[in-house]
Amino acid sequence: MQHWLMKTEPSTFGVEHLAAAPRRTTAWDGVRNFQARNMLRDEMRRGDEAFLYHSSTEVPGVVAIMRIVKEGYPDPTAFDRKHHHYDPDSDRADPRWFMVDVQLKRRLARTITLEELRAHARKELAGMLLLRPGNRLSITPVSEAHWKFILSLE
DNA sequence: GCCAACGTTGGC
């Protein structure tokens, strides 16, 4: 099983929304970055787990664990003229943007804050992509060792 | 193919 970290702004869509969604499941739409798209389309597998990370909020950090319940498929919001994430260059016959479905597995007992993760950036979490200066990727792989260590902080 | 301009991300 692979592990991931998926960022979201809780003011737009956060763990509260996911917890309230039918079957605690949602389509992870709106990703418009090619590197992240490739992971959604080619690498994420049903059964993989992902940290739900809240960004652009008072206390950024990991708040929950999600499960990938449907593998990559075309993101229909790219074809919707009225949608904020509409992309006129995405062709239905050759879709440019993909998404997966995720289900909330469980919320963490507490938020594992970015500050706390940073405190381990030189040791246990060395090399973690989230912590790399300037990183803005909304989806990143998380190594088995990093995954376990972060959960041990809970 | 280069690179300046621009838009977005996201911590602070």
Added chain:
DNA sequence: GCCAACGTTGGC
């Protein structure tokens, strides 16, 4: 609200 970092766009 600021701003650094980075991806994308488009003129040349």
